[in-house]
Amino acid sequence: MTERPAALPAQADQAPHAIPVHEVVLLLQTDPAHGLAEAEAERRLHRYGPNTLPEATGDSLLKRIALQFHNPLIYVLLVAAVVTAALAEYVDSTVILAVVLVNAAVGFVQESRALAALESLREMTGSEARVVRAGHPRTLPSDRLVPGDLVLLEAGDKVPADLRLLRGTELKLDESALTGESLPVAKDEVALPVGTRVADRHNMLYAGTLVSGGTGAGIVVETGASTELGEIHRLVGDAEVLATPLTRKLAKFSRTLTYVILGLAAATFAVGIARGEAAADMFTAAVALAVGAIPEGLPAAVTIALAIGVARMVRRQAIVRRLPAVETLGSTTVICTDKTGTLTENQMTVRRIWTADREVTVTGSGYRPEGELVDTDGSPVQPVPGGALWSSLVAGAACNDAALAERDGEWVATGDPTELAMLVVGAKAGVAGLGGTAAMAGERVAEVPFDATRQYMATLHRTPDGHHVVHVKGGAEAVLERCHAWRRDDGRDEPLDEAALAAVHAAVARLAGEGLRVLATATVDLPAAGEGGADEAAYAVRFGADHLGGPAVLTGLQAMQDPPRPAARTAIEACHGAGIEVKMITGDHAVTAAAIADELGLDHRPPEERRVLTGVELSALPPEEYADAVAQTAVFARVSPEEKLRLVEALQARGHVVAMTGDGVNDAPALRQADIGIAMGRGGTEVAKDAADMVLVDDDFATIEAAVEEGRGVFDNLTKFIVWTLPTNMGEGMVILVAIALGAALPILPTQILWINMTTAVLLGLTLAFEPKEPGVMGRPPRPPDRPLMTGGLVWRTVLVSLLLVAASWWLYDREVGRGSSLAEARTAAVNVFVAVEAAYLISCRALTRPSWRLGPFTNRILVLGVLVQAAAQALFTYTPAMNDLFGTAPIGLDVWWRIGVVVLVASAVVALDKKLAIRRDARVVAALAAAGPTAPGPAARPLGG
Secondary structure: OOOOOOOOOOHHHHHHHHOHHHHHHHHOOOOOOOOHHHHHHHHHHHOOOOOOOOOOOOOOHHHHHOOOOOOOHHHHHHHHHHHHHHHHHHHHHHHHHHHHHHHHHHHEEEEEEHHHHHHOOOOOOOEEEEEOOOOOOEEEEHHHHHOOOOEEEOOOOOOOOEEEEEEEEEEEEEHHHHHHOOOEEEEEOOOOOOOOOHHHHEEEEEOOOOOEEEEEOOOOEHHHHHOHHHHHHHHHOOOOOOOOHHHHHHHHHHHHHHHHHHHHHHHHHHHHHHHHOOOHHHHHHHHHHHHHHHHHHHHHHHHHHHHHHHHHHHHHOOEEEOEEEEHHHOOEEEEEOOOOOOOEEEEEEEEEOOOOOOOOEEEEOOOOOOOOOOOOOOOEOOOOOOOOHHHHHHHHOOOOOOOEEEEOEEEEEEEEEEHHHHHHHHHHHHEEOOOOOOOOEEEEEEEEOOOOOOOEEEEEEEEOOHHHHHEEEEEHHHOOOOEEEOOOOOOOEEOOOOOHHHHHHHHHHHHHHOOOOEEEEEEEEOOOOOOOHHHHHHHHHHHHHHOOOOOOOEEEEEEOOOOEEHHHHHHHHHHOOOOOOOEOOOOEEEEEEHHHHHOOOOOOOOHHHOOOOEEEHHHHHHHHHHHHHHOOOEEEEOHHHHHHHEEEEEHHHHHOOOEEEOHHHHHHHHHHOOOOOEOOOOOOOHHHHHHOEEEOOOOOOOHHHHHHHHHHHHHHHHHHHHHHHHHHHHHHHHHHHHHHHHOOOOOOHHHHHHHHHHHHHHOOOOHHHHOOOOOOOOOOOOOOOOOOOOOOHHHHHHHHHHHHHHHHHHHHHHHHHHHHHHHHHHHHHHHHHHHHHHHHHHHHHHOOEEEEEEEOOOOOOOHHHHHHHHHHHHHHHHHHHHHHHHOOOOOOOOHHHHHHHHHHHHHHHHHHHHHHHHHHHHHHHHHHHHHHOOOOHHHHHHHOOO
């Protein structure tokens, strides 16, 4: 990132939020009324540069293509292709290169599609700013702003740079994208202490935030990379992009396998030379062993399995940018999730209404006016006209500037979230229209807007019968100060004595303690106006002078919150059942975060062990206590971007695979650092989407749980492919090694080995990528991050099947030679028994820890089709003259096929017995662990398949 000159001095005590605004004006040498002169603005633009963030530099096209070949096994294949070509084995060389190129093409195309799908979500729009230059307001592209510019703002504007507020009228900003604060923040010009955190700097307006109400003017103090947004951009660039668990495991597995294969090839060459064979022949045999032992289909299988996972995730509302991210979700041990918009609706909703005589619950959530009021016994409540409940609903909907309209089946909300909540609950109860005016309130003739000092809003209405009424809503303390009575459900007004006040305060404390935002409503009934307009004008003047026109009557309390998404609790329970921790990391207040966490069942520990850590508390922790505190806490509130990043790093340092969700600019550094970053497609910022590996189209936490399920299925299928393909490849290599060691003719020729690899990898092995998820995939703990791809039980099964393949091919080859068959016929029999045992083992690999017959034969129709096509290909390989000439094969009789069938049955029985013994052994271990109690290691310690 290019260094920029500082717009203000670097001293902490001269930070723009910490000094009076007139000093900011002096330091920036600007004019608070006329702004900068044009010539000075041009000089500053040349000095500070445009008001833009540095461009992100992605991988070039050539690098993206080259990365498709970055794998140790691919390197060995490329060397093998070159060597075979040098030895004039052009068919072998061509086949090897074809496998490599097809794998690279599939990976590149799928990655490009995923990037294109993400791009379709983005809405690239330029922004403009209203600036005063030389005393004249004008509209400029935001990239032309410089420090010292005077910027004018009103509702709906995006703040174009970091501004120090100069003046404002009822100014509120939506800073959720930057700080995570879910409610609009009221702004004022008062200087603040130096150490005030970004989320609490009420005199600053930060780039990228939105004006949700009021008007204001501010002085630009920072632009481009020097803004808070620019600092987050720097953190994103500095965050380390980690290799995924799958890529790490595959890289380690590939290195190990490469060493084993090269060792076998070297052993083959050495044994042959020791027996007096020609060096050239032994080198060809060693290359044939290496090519045969390399699982050429593995890179393609990985890519195709991940691509299938991508397609399945798209159907479940998730778009994946990087293919390995599909499997990373299946490895996830901790999900760090934002609250607003992910676990919650991001739509304030009145949940309860308290009056002097009752408390009712409101059903429905969000801005859809669907729901009802219900009593404590669950019975519907219909507000009585003139009663306290009715009056509170009318006041909340009448003293309101929000609007809600239905367009194309969607409800479009305009205005402050709290006002929208009160408007919607009035509509649910039938006392309000959706344009912002209560049906029973009459015409608004004057208003006292909300003010941060007053902490309430009031409106004066003329009712249809000629009376006037004032409706009030605001903070409970501010409204109570102006009330002399409270209204009962029968419409009577009674004095607000000490006992009544105590009841109101107790209700406010209880509701606020549950994480609800509590607003009070009140009414002032005025005498009827006369026939002329003088009385009404007098009311309006009086109303404006003493704010209310008379003593008010408290009608009730409306308690609201941003409600949890309906499916979020179930999704969190599923994650807990799968052994995945869920932690909430939000910029919202601690009480609100704790209440939502309790409602969702986020922390399944006993209540006395639960706690919420704030950003300030995290910063104060000694380094030696930090990691333990993070591990033992499920809810973090009021955290900054740097703290989110540090939280993710602390969890990763403890060996966790971390998924991080977020939608705001403040989430971007942590999204990039996490093993998998998950951004919101609807409400997410472009910065968050660019930093993430996956985008949720519907912004719903439940989609993450579905994606974890898909990721686990993908890993299972990759494991099945590896367990199937390794015995094939190792068996082929061992066939050649045994022949060299015995000094015998090869039972399977190198070209025939290539035929087996080329056809079975595509027609048989790759069909495992289409296996549906096994039942109970979310009922088991996540795999330990350090567990290798091949566990002890699976290594043993690989060795067992390899030996079965070698024994079967050698037995049938020797038998056919002993019966007088030609070498070509004997080799053809050996190849066919090899492929037949592979096909039978493929069926077994459909389920590694249970009998395969339980899955049903047609749950994977592509596998059935692959087996049939492979059988047809073997018939062509055996009986067509062209194939006989190309691969050195010959037709075989029906009796040979009977012997092949017997061998297949015997091999299948041996594998089934081994699997049964492994299943019983695992069951005994799990039972022993369960009997040992909850402190013992869980089933996660058991390897898949033994």
